Amino acid sequence: MDKALWIQFLKTCSILAIFPVVLFALAYRWEMVGFYRHIEHHEQAATAAGAVAAAHRLNNIAAIVLMLADQNELHAYLDTGDEALLPLIAHEYLALARTAKIYDQVRFIDANGMERVRVNHKDGIPVVVPNSKLQDKSRRYYFEEAMALDSGSIYVSPLDLNIEQWTIERPYKPMIRLATPVFDLQGRHRGLIVVNFLAQSILDAALDAMKQTHGQPMMLNADGYWLLSPEPCRSWGFMFAGQEDKRMGVIYPKVWQAMHQEQAGHIYTREGLFVFHGSNPLAAEYCALAEAANEIKSDLSYRWYFVSYVAQAHIDDMRTKILVIVVVLGTLVVMLLAAVYQETLISEDQRHRNRAKLERLARVDGLTGIANRLAFEERLEQEFEQAGGRRAGRRLALLYFDLDRFKAINDNLGHDVGDRVLKDVANVLSGNCRRGDTAGRFGGDEFVVLLSDVPDEKTAVAIAEKLRDQICALRWRGHAIGVSIGVAVFPDHAKRLAELRRLADEAMYASKAKGKNCVTVAT
Template sequence: MVTNRETINVPFFKTVHFFLLLLLLFGMGGWFFIDFFYKMEFESLEQALKTQEVNTLKFQRIEIEDILTDIVKDLLFLAMQNELKAYFNSEDQEWLDAIEREYKQFSMRKKKYDQIRYLDNSGQEIVRINYNAGNPTAVAKEKLQNKSKRYYFSDTFRLKKDEVFISPLDLNIEHGDIERPLKPMLRIGTPVFDATGNKKGIVLINYFAQELLDALRINSNISKGNPMLLNQNGFWLLHSDPEKEWGFMLKERQDANFVSVYPEAWQAMLSQKTGQFLTEKGLFTFSTIYPLQEGFYASTGSRDAVRPSAASLNASQYFWVLISYIPPHVFNAHLKSFQFKFLMWGGGLFLIGALAAWLMAFSIVKRRIYEDTLLSMALYDDLTSLPNRKYFWDKLDEGISHARRYGNKLGLLYIDLDGFKAVNDKLGHESGDELLVEISQRMLNFTRETDTVARVGGDEFAIILFQVDSVAGLLTVGEKLIQKINEPVKIRRKTATVGASVGATIYPGSAKDREKLVNLADKAMYTAKSKGKNTCFHV
């Protein structure tokens, strides 16, 4: 017979036992899910942080390349100045005055050149315009200096026509001493010639390199990393602590360099052009920039005002290393902050499952919004690395503006690949992508450095020719381009061939704005396609 006491006591202990078992099972299950989502989100956050650093460097690299391209364009424009050519023919003071006026206007408009100079064959300054804090001033004739012993003169003067010298990025020197406050400078020069091909000296511009360094600082605001820029010897050109910069020029800072502080990281960076690695000293994301393009030259320069360069540098020897660096305490603090938050979220998940679902959705949406933001900022096509449609419009605006100001003709080619769909259908989309990459590279190799090749659609491309002579010349370029595109492409042991229908138009012409210009080129392209394809037609 069972008593009442036994009836009460047995269910109580069984309930406690079952409760503890369920609690254990539920706790184990809850811990499993918390641990699973924690690892997933932790890795995602770490990867997002790394991706953010990589994308920051991409934008900074684009900024540097655009700045250097603009400087070289400005230099070559000055070298072709009509007033300068007229002076070579007559050596009339009237033309020197005209050169001064043109240099002043150019300096005021650009606002980024400390000096614009023309030096004759002896190294004597003939015309020199100082920016003078926004009030460009011509240096009086009696104050013009002879720069024949400065490395940048001799290194530029020895070049051939259309070749460009780019100095090391260093500090400005005046009267034999480093100028104070420190003034970062990049000197870019090219020799100039008279109508008969005789060398008549050099044109030299001193670029305010602080503009470039400031641009890198501003672009780094979207990331957690500190921006750094190193020269090829590992000295800081840019650092979060200005007292560590310019160690290769300032004796009191000669021990302040990246190589001595991070020797292992420096060796890793020298072994590859771009990369990212995490060490006990922090997260390093880097990209090597080679400013020297074909026809460009550089040298080691010299800190001494009257010493020549120690050696000339080729394209592989003259480089900068762009770095985004997150110190360990910043990197770990960022992740520890996440850990604390996730523990709080995990506790909420254990008590209220709905709260965890909301937090997970919030995390995913936030991450996707962040990725979409990065994607919208992209300027280049992911497959071909060519400028995309947005960047194409920007470059077209720039080209039209330049043509209006200087009376040049701008050419536009609109290209549609013939037979591309057949390649896709026969060989597959991956092979089609490889074909697009190869055709894009051919277009880049075919065009000039100053031209712009863009991918504006699936198999549609556009080429902006910043200076053309005539319609006939533009059509000749289009026909030669078709020949290049027609060459067989080897894809995965198979051969594919495509053609191209090219529409050509010139500004100024029938079109008065960019939309009309593009519409005309597009119309000409379809006309070329209707005439049997694989041809170039002008409207």
């Protein structure tokens, strides 16, 4: 190669090198977006699993407490006052404590606050406390609060550490107390069933459910104090004098604020990624037993938070690994392109492949990744022709969507959030499409879905309502949108494609005229 050709070769290679550099910069960005999306979804699933596991444990105990309140021997004692029945009651408590070694105490306390039956776990063995050692609990806070409850209600104490003789027991013994009032056949308050539950099993269940997390699992109470923490010195701050500041709201105020704004979500800080899931452990949807779900009346202010903390160092490490891979691959590609260019020109076959790729990209909406107007119209015409020809007898449903309140979000929260809204809506539509269905974006905040085979109008409307519900459930910084939907079915409403389009469009505008955020069927 002479000097002139060599210079030309170097110039061309220098220019060509720009393209793979840009390409791999985009690839790096794409990989990072994928990494963030993966870790957010993975940690969200882990924290939700922790919430379900802890609630399952607590609700099992709540069901047992309600069962003890209906004990036959107990009600016989309440009816007759025969103290010979008390040992029989104690025998039932002993059997329960032996079966599951998670009960520190099981008690029946009468309406005056006096313990009448009490079973303790002592050195791992359940024992009946003799009458001489039964105590008056009438002034304890849980007695007063639980006695004020209605039948079938459950009192749950804070999850804290056990205290013996005014001192926190060591090693720490996490404890939670559940109580329910006892009524006789005349509906009179006759006392309480109180169960002291060794809550370490709740913490262990949550920790085990979150063990697949990439981060550090945590569990907090409603005040933001750690019940589980990767740093043991932060746990149980509310139990110790001078440690009141060891809580999320003080150490990570932005994270705590975000946790109060959403049931579940994530937030990035300088320290790293926090993914959280709030849980009301006695809420009906978590109840372990369907019957218990109808009886337990929980206080929704009783709340736990399950958190996964992914340190910034871990995120930086993954970012570095991805960058190294992209740089190495980019360098190899540049070298390969230089060698290929030196030997031959780009083949005609390669040019055809590049052209086909560009044509495919021209048929996809650039923002949302679903079909654009051109691709959707071609698909619609193809399906319409088949429905009226060799696949006659099929029903097609055309659904037109127009987002409500989108402009307000776009104007007030910015175009980035507006773009996120459009992407999320597109994900809902495409994610619910069956094989053969097509979702598309016509531009702006207008979307369309083709249902290629529906049995009847009712099914099409049900699918439209389902999509509307899922879109309305989305949130962006606490804001929501509505969606006006028009539905037209071939051949029920129209036998020509142009007429079908017109009717679906008119039905959509009819939804807006009726107050928006509803589904209207063509007439």
